[in-house]
Amino acid sequence: xxxxxxxxxxxxxxxxxxxxxxxxxxxxxxxxxxxxxxxxxxxxxxxxxxxxxxxxxxxxxxxxxxxxxxxxxxxxxxxxxxxxxxxxxxxxxxxxxxxxxxxxxxxxxxxxxxxxxxxxxxxxxxxxxxxxxxxxxxxxxxxxxxxxxxxxxxxxxxxxxxxxxxxxxxxxxxxxxxxxxxxxxxxxxxxxxxxxxxxxxxxxxxxxxxxxxxxxxxxxxxxxxxxxxxxxxxxxxxxxxxxxxxxxxxxxxxxxxxxxxxxxxxxxxxxxxxxxxxxxxxxxxxxxxxxxxxxxxxxxxxxxxxxxxxxxxxxxxxxxxxxxxxxxxxxxxxxxxxxxxxxxxxxxxxxxxxxxxxxxxxxxxxxxxxxxxxxxxxxxxxxxxxxxxxxxxxxxxxxxxxxxxxxxxxxxxxxxxxxxxxxxxxxxxxxxxxxxxxxxxxxxxxxxxxxxxxxxxxxxxxxxxxxxxxxxxxxxxxxxxxxxxxxxxxxxxxxxxxxxxxxxxxxxxxxxxxxxxxxxxxxxxxxxxxxxxxxxxxxxxxxxxxxxxxxxxxxxxxxxxxxxxxxxxxxxxxxxxxxxxxxxxxxxxxxxxxxxxxxxxxxxxxxxxxxxxxxxxxxxxxxxxxxxxxxxxxxxxxxxxxxxxxxx
Amino acid sequence: xxxxxxxxxxxxxxxxxxxxxxxxxxxxxxxxxxxxxxxxxxxxxxxxxxxxxxxxxxxxxxxxxxxxxxxxxxxxxxxxxxxxxxxxxxxx
Numbered sequence: 001x002x003x004x005x006x007x008x009x010x011x012x013x014x015x016x017x018x019x020x021x022x023x024x025x026x027x028x029x030x031x032x033x034x035x036x037x038x039x040x041x042x043x044x045x046x047x048x049x050x051x052x053x054x055x056x057x058x059x060x061x062x063x064x065x066x067x068x069x070x071x072x073x074x075x076x077x078x079x080x081x082x083x084x085x086x087x088x089x090x091x092x093x094x095x096x097x098x099x100x101x102x103x104x105x106x107x108x109x110x111x112x113x114x115x116x117x118x119x120x121x122x123x124x125x126x127x128x129x130x131x132x133x134x135x136x137x138x139x140x141x142x143x144x145x146x147x148x149x150x151x152x153x154x155x156x157x158x159x160x161x162x163x164x165x166x167x168x169x170x171x172x173x174x175x176x177x178x179x180x181x182x183x184x185x186x187x188x189x190x191x192x193x194x195x196x197x198x199x200x201x202x203x204x205x206x207x208x209x210x211x212x213x214x215x216x217x218x219x220x221x222x223x224x225x226x227x228x229x230x231x232x233x234x235x236x237x238x239x240x241x242x243x244x245x246x247x248x249x250x251x252x253x254x255x256x257x258x259x260x261x262x263x264x265x266x267x268x269x270x271x272x273x274x275x276x277x278x279x280x281x282x283x284x285x286x287x288x289x290x291x292x293x294x295x296x297x298x299x300x301x302x303x304x305x306x307x308x309x310x311x312x313x314x315x316x317x318x319x320x321x322x323x324x325x326x327x328x329x330x331x332x333x334x335x336x337x338x339x340x341x342x343x344x345x346x347x348x349x350x351x352x353x354x355x356x357x358x359x360x361x362x363x364x365x366x367x368x369x370x371x372x373x374x375x376x377x378x379x380x381x382x383x384x385x386x387x388x389x390x391x392x393x394x395x396x397x398x399x400x401x402x403x404x405x406x407x408x409x410x411x412x413x414x415x416x417x418x419x420x421x422x423x424x425x426x427x428x429x430x431x432x433x434x435x436x437x438x439x440x441x442x443x444x445x446x447x448x449x450x451x452x453x454x455x456x457x458x459x460x461x462x463x464x465x466x467x468x469x470x471x472x473x474x475x476x477x478x479x480x481x482x483x484x485x486x487x488x489x490x491x492x493x494x495x496x497x498x499x500x501x502x503x504x505x506x507x508x509x510x511x512x513x514x515x516x517x518x519x520x521x522x523x524x525x526x527x528x529x530x531x532x533x534x535x536x537x538x539x540x541x542x543x544x545x546x547x548x549x550x551x552x553x554x555x556x557x558x559x560x561x562x563x564x565x566x567x568x569x570x571x572x573x574x575x576x577x578x579x580x581x582x583x584x585x586x587x588x589x590x591x592x593x594x595x596x597x598x599x600x601x602x603x604x605x606x607x608x609x610x611x612x613x614x615x616x617x618x619x620x621x622x623x624x625x626x627x628x629x630x631x632x633x634x635x636x637x638x639x640x641x642x643x644x645x646x647x648x
Numbered sequence: 649x650x651x652x653x654x655x656x657x658x659x660x661x662x663x664x665x666x667x668x669x670x671x672x673x674x675x676x677x678x679x680x681x682x683x684x685x686x687x688x689x690x691x692x693x694x695x696x697x698x699x700x701x702x703x704x705x706x707x708x709x710x711x712x713x714x715x716x717x718x719x720x721x722x723x724x725x726x727x728x729x730x731x732x733x734x735x736x737x738x739x740x
Binding site for chain 2: 404406407408409410411412413415416419435436439442443591593594597598601606608609610611615
């Protein structure tokens with residue numbers, strides 16, 4: 001895994017080595033094993049490398065036979081061996097055995113159509129000197145990031161936004177609409193980001209820069225052609241696809257470890273890896289002092305069964321607050337949960353134990369309807385078909401079993417879900433979550449409210465839905481919304497790529513093989529959610545690979561402490577400063593009097609519900625984000641990384 | 649304590665606890681707390697704690713209904729009834 005950055009100028013006026021050096025310095029955590037640059041009259045490229053495949057030969061920027069096509073690349077193309085063979089047969093000559101070089105020749109051979117052939121997680125920039133174009137692309141599900149900005153008529157691009165700002169040519173400014181999306185969906189919706197003028201290339205998309213213009217295209221779209229009945233061989237097919245996906249993701253010249261949450265998905269990945277890996281498996285888990293959040297019992301059960309060498313990152317009082325400024329720096333966005341912080345520490349532990357590649361279970365809940373949100377959607381539809389039923393709403397008491405039992409009883413719990421919106425609304429499934437998250441906006445300053453007066457993030461999302469969305473079943477609509485609003489821009493980004501790459505650790509996601517997604521998308525919903533039993537077919541197909549108590553275990557979402565992380569009972573010094581009225585007034589995002597009320601309730605131990613917990617995290621993270629990126633412009637203070645010229 | 653007093657104290661509590669961040673919010677005594685986004689199910693638990701500490705009223709699980717706790721006026725009426733019945737019974 002790596003990071004890259006670059007610029008494509010409209011006019012051939014050159015690119016300073018120091019500019020590329022500063023951009024690379026901002027990404028150095030992503031690739032501590034090496035770095036290189038190319039600087040031509042129009043285009044400059046910088047790369048920082050985490051060596052995983054062809055450790056000796058994969059340095060970048062990397063060119064084709066005559067150096068007319070150059071690539072900088074972050075990610076993995078798992079089927080690179082097959083593509084290598086195909087391209088050699090077509091007459092291409094390779095100098096390395098890296099997947100990076102496969103990209104160069106694949107581009108020469110197939111042009112942008114190469115993207116259909118790649119199975120992997122990637123973002124890259126290819127500079128074609130023959131026609132002075134830069135071709136940017138990102139993987140189907142958005143595992144790897146790619147940000148860009150057009151400033152001064154030139155295209156700037158990078159794996160993280162901070163590298164754009166480090167150039168000194170792209171200004172870090174607030175995008176209030178992007179912030180409002182974070183406080184609705186948990187993340188800004190690509191292409192929008194929380195920085196004005198900075199875009200995120202959408203998953204499954206590419207862009208071509210030529211003659212000072214950027215043209216966009218999409219090569220992959222999520223679709224749910226749901227079958228009426230489950231195919232007879234579905235269980236066997238699923239098992240085979242999953243084993244194949246794990247097998248591909250074990251392709252590496254360094255040992256591959258596994259994150260083990262204690263749930264079904266990561267356990268399956270680790271179990272398959274333990275069978276196929278040439279190395280003794282090393283597994284890594286987060287544990288919490290708070291027993292409500294802790295899953296160590298199940299983690300140890302799986303680790304023992306797999307005979308893995310198991311390492312644990314304990315999260316105790318003060319840990320989240322201690323690393324939270326670094327977490328926000330790497331995430332580059334305000335957050336509404338602290339859950340990325342333990343992942344940041346877990347990546348640190350993983351790297352300290354010599355592992356730089358880990359398998360992890362993200363994607364399974366979206367593919368196989370694992371989250372309670374899907375049950376909630378089914379139950380809301382069931383209840384709304386007989387709105388006067390007294391018994392049906394009681395079924396809501398079976399949802400979210402990890403929350404306080406008393407708060408899950410009675411009229412209020414059921415009404416919260418039933419009053420959230422109509423099934424005719426395309427966002428029906430997600431309205432309870434979106435509405436709950438949006439309560440953060442109660443703390444907005446008057447100025448921010450006024451700025452956003454014409455903004456409606458829900459309407460914008462409705463308008464952006466694909467035309468076939470209305471043809472999908474309610475559960476598949478929910479699955480789609482989960483993929484595009486949460487998985488890609490938050491779970492894989494702020495909580496995924498940005499946390500693991502902060503320590504030079506690459507996550508690999510067996511459930512996000514596009515063939516597995518397409519298989520799951522064709523299954524009838526009842527194969528996945530049977531009554532209120534989630535991931536039914538997954539349990540049938542591979543449940544035997546894990547201890548039965550894990551195989552039958554209901555979904556336990558990964559959570560981290562929120563208010564107690566910052567008020568224990570006194571706040572950390574930086575939290576006190578950030579929440580002080582004078583700082584809030586200077587920043588202008590939140591109303592000081594409202595925040596003072598929240599702080600009083602935190603001190604008194606009364607801020608225990610979702611609304612206030614998420615508000616604390618949102619306000620602390622937004623103020624940190626503002627301080628680091630907007631007020632102090634920290635990315636511009638970096639010293640350039642001295643970089644060897646590897647191509648040109 | 650009579651019902652208007654209970655209503656006034658409950659109104660003050662709700663503003664202080666659930667509406668401190670929305671100072672301009674106008675909440676009528678008959679406005680539904682859930683539908684107007686004032687309270688959620690976790691908030692209901694907090695409200696129940698308040699009714700116990702402030703008025704000595706223990707709310708049983710069966711009594712956690714919109715009929716009893718749906719509006720400020722409903723809450724005041726419920727607490728007054730419970731008070732009249734000794735704080736632990738009532739029709740709910």
